[in-house]
Amino acid sequence: MDIQFERVSYIYQPNTPFSHQALHEIDLTIDSGEFIAIVGHTGSGKSTLLQHLNGLLIPTMGTVKIGEYVLNKDNKKQDLKALRRNVGIVFQYPEHQLFEETVEKDIAFGPKNFGIPEEEISQRITGAIQEVGLQEAILAKSPFELSGGQMRRVAIAGVLATMPQVLVLDEPTAGLDPYGQKEMMELFFRLHKERNLTTILVTHKMEDAFTYADRMIVLEKGKKYLVGPPAEVFRDRSLLNNVQLELPEVLLFLEKIKSSFPFSIDYNGQSVEELAIELGQRLKELKRE
Amino acid sequence: MKSWLVIGQYVPGNSILHRLDPRTKLLLIFSYVIIVFFANNPASYAVLTFFAIGAIFLSKLSISYILKGITPIWFFIIFSFLIHLFFTRDGEVLWQFQQITIYYGGLIQGLTISLRFLLLIMVTSLLTLTTSPMEITDALENLLAPLQKWKVPVHELALMLSISLRFIPTLMDELDKISKAQASRGVDLKTGSLKSRIYAVVPLLVPLFISAFRRAEDLAMAMEARGYRGGEGRTKLRQLKYTMLDYQAAIIYLVIIIIFFYLRN
Ligand SMILES: Nc1ncnc2c1ncn2[C@@H]1O[C@H](COP(=O)(O)OP(=O)(O)OP(=O)(O)O)[C@@H](O)[C@H]1O
Ligand SMILES: [Mg+2]
Numbered sequence: 001m002d003i004q005f006e007r008v009s010y011i012y013q014p015n016t017p018f019s020h021q022a023l024h025e026i027d028l029t030i031d032s033g034e035f036i037a038i039v040g041h042t043g044s045g046k047s048t049l050l051q052h053l054n055g056l057l058i059p060t061m062g063t064v065k066i067g068e069y070v071l072n073k074d075n076k077k078q079d080l081k082a083l084r085r086n087v088g089i090v091f092q093y094p095e096h097q098l099f100e101e102t103v104e105k106d107i108a109f110g111p112k113n114f115g116i117p118e119e120e121i122s123q124r125i126t127g128a129i130q131e132v133g134l135q136e137a138i139l140a141k142s143p144f145e146l147s148g149g150q151m152r153r154v155a156i157a158g159v160l161a162t163m164p165q166v167l168v169l170d171e172p173t174a175g176l177d178p179y180g181q182k183e184m185m186e187l188f189f190r191l192h193k194e195r196n197l198t199t200i201l202v203t204h205k206m207e208d209a210f211t212y213a214d215r216m217i218v219l220e221k222g223k224k225y226l227v228g229p230p231a232e233v234f235r236d237r238s239l240l241n242n243v244q245l246e247l248p249e250v251l252l253f254l255e256k257i258k259s260s261f262p263f264s265i266d267y268n269g270q271s272v273e274e275l276a277i278e279l280g281q282r283l284k285e286l287k288r289e
Numbered sequence: 290m291k292s293w294l295v296i297g298q299y300v301p302g303n304s305i306l307h308r309l310d311p312r313t314k315l316l317l318i319f320s321y322v323i324i325v326f327f328a329n330n331p332a333s334y335a336v337l338t339f340f341a342i343g344a345i346f347l348s349k350l351s352i353s354y355i356l357k358g359i360t361p362i363w364f365f366i367i368f369s370f371l372i373h374l375f376f377t378r379d380g381e382v383l384w385q386f387q388q389i390t391i392y393y394g395g396l397i398q399g400l401t402i403s404l405r406f407l408l409l410i411m412v413t414s415l416l417t418l419t420t421s422p423m424e425i426t427d428a429l430e431n432l433l434a435p436l437q438k439w440k441v442p443v444h445e446l447a448l449m450l451s452i453s454l455r456f457i458p459t460l461m462d463e464l465d466k467i468s469k470a471q472a473s474r475g476v477d478l479k480t481g482s483l484k485s486r487i488y489a490v491v492p493l494l495v496p497l498f499i500s501a502f503r504r505a506e507d508l509a510m511a512m513e514a515r516g517y518r519g520g521e522g523r524t525k526l527r528q529l530k531y532t533m534l535d536y537q538a539a540i541i542y543l544v545i546i547i548i549f550f551y552l553r554n
Contacts, residue, residue: 016354017300056469081475089473096463097470099495109492113475144499158474 001067001086001165001198003030003053008062010048022048024222025062035192035199037209037230040219041244046170046202047092049219053168053200054087055080066166085114088164090172094155098143103129103154106143110162121161128157131191133183149176156184160191166198167191174204181205185212206248210234218243250275262286298458299421304349305534306419311428313535317542318416324546325405333553334404340545341408341415348419355418359410366403373399422454431529444520452508460501467496 005028012020022045030036038046051057052064055071063072069083088110091097100106104125111121129136132153138146143154156172169188173181189212192199203209209216209230216233218226220243226233234240234247237255246252253272257279258264263286265278301307306314321340328334345352379394417425430447437443468478471492478489 015357017350018298051469054473056472079480081477084473084475087473089470091466091470091473094470096496096500097467097474097492099492110474113477162474 002032002065003166003198004028004065005052006063006065008052008059008064010045010052010057011060012048014060022222023059026222026224028217028224028227030198030200032198033196035189035212035214036201036217037213037215038200038202038217038219039204039206039209039245040225044219044243045222046219048222050089050168050170050200050202053166054084054089056089081114085162086164087166087168088159088162089168090156090159090170092170092174093152094159094172095143095148095151098151098155098158101142102139103141103143103146104139106154107139107158107161110158114162116162124161124163125157128161129154131160131187132157133187149180152176153184163195164197165195166200169199169201171202171204173208188212206234206246207250210248210250218245298417300350300418301421302349302419304347304419306344306348306415308532308534309538310529310531310535311420311424312432312529313531313538314416314420315425315428315432317538318412320546321412322409324549325408327553328401328405328549329553333549334401336545336549336552337408338404341411344412344415348415350415350418355411355414358414358418362406362410366406369406370399370403373402422451426451426454427525427527427529444523448520456501456504459504460497463500464493464497467500468493 005026008023008026008028009021010023012018012022026049038049040046048057052059052071053066055069058071058073058076060073063070065071066083066087069078069080098106100109107125107128108121111124116124125139126136129139134150134153134157138150138154143151146154152172152175159167167188172188173184176184185208188199188201191197192212201208201213213230215228216226216230217224218233218240225243226239234251237247240247247255250267250270250272253275254265254267257275261279261283263282265275265282270278321337325337328337342352345355374391374395375389377392377395377398378390379392379398381393382390383393383396384391420428426447429450430443433441433443433447468476471489472478474492476489476492478486481489
């Protein structure tokens with residue numbers, strides 16, 4: 001499903017003293033199958049933007065087009081169920097949405113609402129629980145006796161089980177342990193490839209944007225600040241620093257190498273550890289010469 | 290948040306009404322609420338309306354904003370107007386159509402009841418619009434302090450009140466977030482049969498209660514960690530103090546009340 005934003009503005013609580021414009025005339029096109037990372041300082045409007053992707057918010061001005069759906073002020077009353085089935089959103093702290101008696105029922109909740117047949121639901125549950133890296137034994141437990149990280153995984157499984165075509169992730173790894181964060185991101189990336197999803201990831205971790213995204217969108221105070229492939233966006237450091245963003249650690253490391261040694265290392269996807277080893281080798285070579 | 294949830298929510302500002310001592314506002318408005326029930330002729334209602342409009346003017350809030358803020362109350366105002374209009378049998382017959390008869394007394398009764406209602410709501414919402422929840426509870430605690438002699442736990446009650454007021458917007462936000470999350474999972478609160486809509490509330494309430502309990506626990510722990518141990522010997526960061534403005538307001542209010550009692554029959 002292609003996604004298109006045309007001059008989208010959103011105002012919270014319009015016509016009151018609390019009115020606050022969270023988005024300013026955003027133009028965007030997201031092609032089917034793209035992996036998009038949205039970054040920006042806290043309060044820059046990332047979550048607000050995401051909520052336009054399945055009609056939770058309708059633009060105050062402008063139009064959002066998603067597949068067949070056209071969302072704007074003039075057609076507020078339409079049945080959004082098919083849209084919501086195809087656009088799965090994992091919200092910030094999704095574990096706060098759990099409510100059922102058992103993990104199994106909670107994961108089944110979404111698919112059931114979208115009218116998926118019973119037999120298929122149970123298949124999807126086992127599939128989803130394995131994907132997020134949990135044991136099947138957990139299915140019979142109450143979601144409230146799980147650890148925070150496990151709850152997060154259950155909530156994510158609940159969204160995956162509806163098998164959306166567009167997967168929207170609002171800081172899905174915030175608060176997980178470093179290993180779990182990596183594992184989760186790898187999962188999302190694998191699903192993105194396997195199911196040919198359109199993935200939209202909001203993140204504060206530049207590393208993730210750099211590693212996984214085809215294109216990045218930088219928001220600043222509700223305006224589109226920069227758009228482009230990560231390599232391009234990260235080219236101008238001062239531009240990013242202006243909006244309180246940093247380069248990914250790897251790029252900072254490469255920059256540091258370049259400025260402190262008489263050689264530079266080309267980047268082709270190494271991690272910081274691998275770069276360190278490479279640097280060691282280069283230094284040894286330098287000594288020998 | 291939906292715009293109607295903003296009813297009576299504090300709007301920070303620096304108008305005369307904002308600067309009055311919260312105790313003054315509380316006392317004036319409390320007495321106004323009682324006095325409204327003593328009005329019994331057009332002149333006395335006019336004085337009360339004049340006071341309400343004057344107060345709105347002094348608050349620097351727009352009348353349309355206040356009227357919009359009480360949207361949910363309009364239903365009750367119109368409902369009580371119609372009840373009186375149709376069911377009071379008093380005075381001349383104004384209009385008759387089949388079973389429906391409208392009497393002059395009914396019309397007057399309906400109008401005065403709705404006006405009374407409107408005045409009450411407007412003036413009380415002015416209190417919450419111009420006074421932060423913190424100030425309101427401080428003022429209550431201060432005004433009710435004498436009751437401590439009779440072992441009324443005034444401080445604890447005030448604390449409970451301020452915590453509740455403090456958390457209403459938080460819980461509203463939370464509810465908004467949860468309902469968005471569940472809507473994304475296919476919950477539909479707007480269509481469907483009554484039964485299915487009632488069932489649709491469970492996925493909202495369970496997470497809401499859980500989060501409220503979690504917040505309560507966190508708050509209790511945070512308060513204890515910072516050494517809170519009840520009201521005894523506790524001093525205030527912001528002392529309430531009557532100023533010239535409060536005396537002026539009290540005098541003007543008294544004059545209006547005297548005129549009011551002079552004009553009513
Ligand atoms: N329900 C609401 N009512 C009023 N204003 C809101 C509401 N939700 C968000 N805002 C405001 O809109 C702006 C954008 O908020 P948003 O949640 O989209 O930011 P964000 O980029 O997701 O931030 P974060 O990184 O902290 O999650 C903020 O200034 C916020 O205060
Ligand atoms: Mg956010």
